[in-house]
Amino acid sequence: MTRRITKPNIPIFKHRGLARVRLVALSCYAAFALAGCSSQRNQTATQKSEPMPMPQGFTMAPKTQPAPTDAELPGLTAVVKKLEKELKAMPNDKRLIQRAADANFRAGYAMMMSQKTDRKLRYRMALRYFRRTLQLDPQNSDAASYKQLIESIYRSLNLPIPK
Numbered sequence: 001m002t003r004r005i006t007k008p009n010i011p012i013f014k015h016r017g018l019a020r021v022r023l024v025a026l027s028c029y030a031a032f033a034l035a036g037c038s039s040q041r042n043q044t045a046t047q048k049s050e051p052m053p054m055p056q057g058f059t060m061a062p063k064t065q066p067a068p069t070d071a072e073l074p075g076l077t078a079v080v081k082k083l084e085k086e087l088k089a090m091p092n093d094k095r096l097i098q099r100a101a102d103a104n105f106r107a108g109y110a111m112m113m114s115q116k117t118d119r120k121l122r123y124r125m126a127l128r129y130f131r132r133t134l135q136l137d138p139q140n141s142d143a144a145s146y147k148q149l150i151e152s153i154y155r156s157l158n159l160p161i162p163k
Contacts, residue, residue, distance in 0.1 A: 073114055076107040080129070101136035104129045105143050112146065123150050124162045 083100040090096055108129025114122055127150045133143035154161045 073107070073110045073117075076103065076110055079103050080107050097136050101133050101140060101143075104133040104136065105140060108133065108143070108146065112150070123153065126150060127162060 080100070080103045083096065083103050087093075087096055087100050108126045111117060111122055111129060112126035117125075127147060130143045130147040130150070133140055134147065137143070151161050
């Protein structure tokens with residue numbers, strides 16, 4: 001009597017298609033384990049990652065104040081208009097000049113980051129605010145870098161830079 005050899009009754013061999021998928025999955029897992037990939041990736045993914053570095057010369061919002069939101073934009077533009085009127089009355093007041101420069105910068109940053117404003121209008125107005133900031137405070141590196149960023153966006157799109 002000859003004995004017939006059969007496949008063992010193991011669940012992995014029940015369906016041929018699933019057996020291949022399981023075999024591929026197991027071999028991938030073994031390859032990752034041998035290559036040194038482990039659960040450390042999962043641990044680092046849950047940790048807070050470092051932000052992407054900005055190009056040289058660019059900085060984010062001013063470090064002393066939080067970034068303005070869309071809701072603050074109308075208030076910021078009103079403050080800028082009020083300070084500009086006061087500045088016409090007292091053009092030599094250094095404290096007023098600094099306040100106007102800060103207000104123009106914050107309004108420009110809020111306009112640039114606004115999601116509610118049309119993109120074309122957003123960058124044109126932000127550029128105007130940053131230019132005014134630089135007129136009042138030529139040493140403001142944040143305004144200079146954002147002005148440069150917006151101008152480079154216009155150049156990359158082959159559009160004329162607004163005056």
